Amino acid sequence: MKQSSSIRLTSLSSKGGCGCKIGPADLEEVIRKLPVASTDPNLLVGLDTSDDAGVYRLTDDLAIVQTLDFFTPIVDDPYSFGQVAAANAISDIYAMGGKPITALNIVAFPISTLDKEILTDILRGAADKLKEAGATLVGGHSIDDKEPKFGLAVTGVVHPSKVRTNAGAKAGDKLILTKPIGVGILTSSLKKGLLSEEEISNVTKVMTTLNKTAAETMSSYEVHACTDVTGFGLLGHASEMAKGSNVGLRIQKENVPILNRVRELAEQGVIPGGTKNNFAHLEGDVTFPNGMDQIDQWILCDAVTSGGLLISIASEEAENLLKDLKMNGVDAHLIGEVTAEESGHVVVE
Structure with missing residues (x-):
C-alpha cells in the first residue's frame, strides 16, 4: 500500500x-x-x-x-x-x-x-x-x-x-560569515518532533536561501579566500582554510550567529553524530578558551546543511563588504580574523 x-x-x-x-x-x-x-x-x-x-x-x-x-x-x-x-x-x-x-x-x-x-x-x-x-x-x-x-x-x-579558493587567506584579514549556524542540531530536533511549525519554517528558510546574493555582493571585492560552511561545521571548514592558506584563524565565539533554541536543544542531548565526529576530528587543530563548556564547543562544530559563506578579506575592506552584504539582505557577521601565528590552527576566543 x-x-x-x-x-x-x-x-x-x-x-x-x-x-x-x-x-x-x-x-x-x-x-x-x-x-x-x-x-x-x-x-x-x-x-x-x-x-x-x-x-x-x-x-x-x-x-x-x-x-x-x-x-x-x-x-x-x-x-x-x-x-x-x-x-x-x-x-x-x-x-x-x-x-x-x-x-x-x-x-x-x-x-x-x-x-x-x-x-x-x-x-x-x-x-x-x-x-x-x-x-x-x-x-x-x-x-x-x-x-x-x-x-x-x-x-x-x-x-x-x-577563482576563489579556501587557500588564499592572508594574515590581517577579517572573517565574515553569511548565515547563522546550528542547523544540524535543529534538523535533528525536527526529526524528534521538538520544533514548532514556526521554528521548522525558520530553519528551512535558512537552508533554502541561496548564497547567490552574498556571492554577487563579494564579487566586486578582492576576497582572498572563501568556503561554504556545510557538513564539517564552522570550525571544520575554518580549519581547512587555515591549513590550506598556511595561516592561523581566530574566531570570536560571541560574534558567531547561532539560530534560536540551538543551545537549549543541545543541552537536552540533541547533538548529531556528524557534529560529534567533527569535534573529534579537530582535536589538536582547534584551541578553545578555558571555561568554554562542551555544548558550546559542539555548537561551533555543528554539521550544517546549506550554510553560509566564510569569507576572508583584507581588514580595510571588511567593513564595507559587511555593510553591503547587510544592505542586500544577507545576515552577515564579522566573526574573526586571520593571523600569521599558529599556522594551520584555529583559536576560539
Whole structure:
C-alpha cells in the first residue's frame, strides 16, 4: 500500500541515519590512499586543499566549476527538501566565485512504496531553486532504493583569474560569515518532533536561501579566500582554510550567529553524530578558551546543511563588504580574523 504525501520524510532514513557527509577523519583516510593527484596544468583546483568544488580551465578566459552533493531528507516537506538539496549543491559554485549554469538531478527513491507525488514535489522544489539561481536542469539519473535520497551535480563557469579558493587567506584579514549556524542540531530536533511549525519554517528558510546574493555582493571585492560552511561545521571548514592558506584563524565565539533554541536543544542531548565526529576530528587543530563548556564547543562544530559563506578579506575592506552584504539582505557577521601565528590552527576566543 502506498503511503500518502503526508508521510514524515525524515523518518525514512534507515536506522535513523542523518544523511550527513562521511566524517572528516574517515574521508581523509580513504582519500590519502588514492593515486597522486593529477598533474594536468589545466586542473586549477583539485583535491589538494579540501576545497568546495573542482575547477578546470578550458581556455585562458574560461574555467568550469564542478560539484556534487546529495543526502537523505532533513525536512518533512518534499518540496522544501528539494529546495534545500538544490541550494546546498549550488552553494559550492558560489563559494568558488563561479556562476551556476547547469545541473543534473541525482535520485534514489522507493518508487513502489511511496507516492510518486512526493518525488514530483522534491524535483519541483529543486527546479524552482535552480531557476532562482539562473541554472538549467539538463538531466539526471534515478534508482529505485529503499530510502529516499536526492541531490544535484552542478556545473558553473568562472574566469580562471577570479577563482576563489579556501587557500588564499592572508594574515590581517577579517572573517565574515553569511548565515547563522546550528542547523544540524535543529534538523535533528525536527526529526524528534521538538520544533514548532514556526521554528521548522525558520530553519528551512535558512537552508533554502541561496548564497547567490552574498556571492554577487563579494564579487566586486578582492576576497582572498572563501568556503561554504556545510557538513564539517564552522570550525571544520575554518580549519581547512587555515591549513590550506598556511595561516592561523581566530574566531570570536560571541560574534558567531547561532539560530534560536540551538543551545537549549543541545543541552537536552540533541547533538548529531556528524557534529560529534567533527569535534573529534579537530582535536589538536582547534584551541578553545578555558571555561568554554562542551555544548558550546559542539555548537561551533555543528554539521550544517546549506550554510553560509566564510569569507576572508583584507581588514580595510571588511567593513564595507559587511555593510553591503547587510544592505542586500544577507545576515552577515564579522566573526574573526586571520593571523600569521599558529599556522594551520584555529583559536576560539
